[in-house]
Amino acid sequence: MKPEGNSFTDRGCPLCESRRSRQHVNVNRRYASNEYELVLWKCQDCGFVFLRNEIDIEYDGDYLEREAVITKGDPYAQFIARERVSGIARVVPPEPGKRFLDIGIGDGLLLHLAEELGYATYGLDINADGLRLARSTYGIRAELSLEPMGDAFPGTQFDVIHMNEVIEHVTDPMPLLNNCRKRLKEGGCLVIQTGNIDSVVSKIRGRSWAYIRPVHVSYFSTKTLLHAIKESGFKPIKWMTLDWRLQSVVSQAGRLLKHGQAKGGLKMMTLYLTSIAHGMRRSVVVYAT
Ligand SMILES: [Zn+2]
Numbered sequence: 001m002k003p004e005g006n007s008f009t010d011r012g013c014p015l016c017e018s019r020r021s022r023q024h025v026n027v028n029r030r031y032a033s034n035e036y037e038l039v040l041w042k043c044q045d046c047g048f049v050f051l052r053n054e055i056d057i058e059y060d061g062d063y064l065e066r067e068a069v070i071t072k073g074d075p076y077a078q079f080i081a082r083e084r085v086s087g088i089a090r091v092v093p094p095e096p097g098k099r100f101l102d103i104g105i106g107d108g109l110l111l112h113l114a115e116e117l118g119y120a121t122y123g124l125d126i127n128a129d130g131l132r133l134a135r136s137t138y139g140i141r142a143e144l145s146l147e148p149m150g151d152a153f154p155g156t157q158f159d160v161i162h163m164n165e166v167i168e169h170v171t172d173p174m175p176l177l178n179n180c181r182k183r184l185k186e187g188g189c190l191v192i193q194t195g196n197i198d199s200v201v202s203k204i205r206g207r208s209w210a211y212i213r214p215v216h217v218s219y220f221s222t223k224t225l226l227h228a229i230k231e232s233g234f235k236p237i238k239w240m241t242l243d244w245r246l247q248s249v250v251s252q253a254g255r256l257l258k259h260g261q262a263k264g265g266l267k268m269m270t271l272y273l274t275s276i277a278h279g280m281r282r283s284v285v286v287y288a289t
Contacts, residue, residue: 013043013050014172014218015228020044021052027207029214031057032066036214046227049197049219050171057215061129067215069106069130072137076264077109079252080244084191085113087243088160091189091287094118098159101183102142103149104166108134111142119160124152149179159188168194168216177232189289190234194220196241196284211282222284234288241275243285 012019024042028035041052057063064070071077092098100119102111111121111134121142125131131144145152161180167173184190195211196202198221202209212219220228226236249272256265275281 013046013048015048015174015224015231016043016046018043018045024049025207025212027212029212031214032062034214038212038214040212040219046224047221048224048228049221051217051219055214055217059127059130063127064107064129064133069133070137071107071109075252075256076268079248079268081110081113083244083248084162084164084193085110085117086245086248087287088114088162088189088191089117091237091289092159096120099156100160101153101158101162103161103163103180104169105130105134105142105144106164108138108140108142110162110164111140112138114160115141122153122156122158124149149176149183153183156183157185157188158183159185160191161188162191164191164193166194167192168211168218168220171217173218173228174232177228177234181233184234187289189237189287190229191285191287192225192229193283193285194218194225195282196279197221198223198279199241199282199284200280201282209282220284222279222286225284225286229286229288237287237289239278239284239286241278241281241283241285242272243287244272244275246272 013021021041021043024040026039028037036055038051039053040049042049094117096118098119099122100114101122101124103124105111105123105125111123115121123142123144126146128146134140161184170176180190197219222239226239229236249268253265253268
């Protein structure tokens with residue numbers, strides 16, 4: 001299956017509809033034993049970077065394997081997901097009846113943790129194999145759907161809508177964000193994590209930045225992501241490179257050291273410390289209401 005709204009059109013900027021775009025970078029990438037030419041354009045008005053040529057990627061079981069979304073037994077993935085759910089719980093406390101929607105559920109780890117905290121959980125994905133994997137791996141009880149956001153869970157309003165590494169796969173992010181706005185309750189929380197094309201690592205790597213891949217069609221920066229969510233009627237609460245807490249990082253690094261994984265512990269600390277300067281690391285995370 002393909003992401004919602006992914007169709008090739010020779011159109012203007014997907015964020016602001018401006019026709020003043022210029023070619024930004026042109027690279028070749030190998031993916032799933034195919035060679036792709038990726039032509040990225042940059043809007044001269046809002047700065048958004050987007051892929052303009054058509055790329056055909058199947059989101060299926062092979063995709064899950066290729067992208068290594070399997071988190072069972074991966075302490076690093078578990079840590080990241082726990083920090084995310086804790087961060088959300090500080091904004092929207094998990095009381096009974098609070099609805100938590102994860103768009104792009106991976107193997108269901110985040111929904112599993114949200115369930116443990118007591119949220120009523122919902123999951124949306126385009127990959128039927130992913131839904132099966134989430135049920136078998138974590139036994140999640142969430143209501144799951146393969147429908148586009150505009151049609152899924154009709155009549156249901158959510159207290160939390162979460163998208164981790166999803167929006168960069170969507171050719172038309174604005175209809176998706178507008179649908180999220182319609183479905184998020186007043187005072188609810190939207191959380192988005194995606195790559196940051198203005199990050200230091202992107203600037204240093206240039207055309208060889210690993211995030212430039214055939215599966216990624218929308219390349220946000222902190223500026224363009226904030227612009228897009230404001231245009232959809234959201235109010236940003238906070239934005240950062242990583243939403244980890246210092247005390248969690250220290251105790252996780254300590255655990256790794258204790259188990260003879262000094263390299264892993266050092267990596268965690270380095271990631272955290274370099275993320276203090278916004279834009280240093282590859283990602284941007286936005287919490288909005
Ligand atoms: Zn634009």
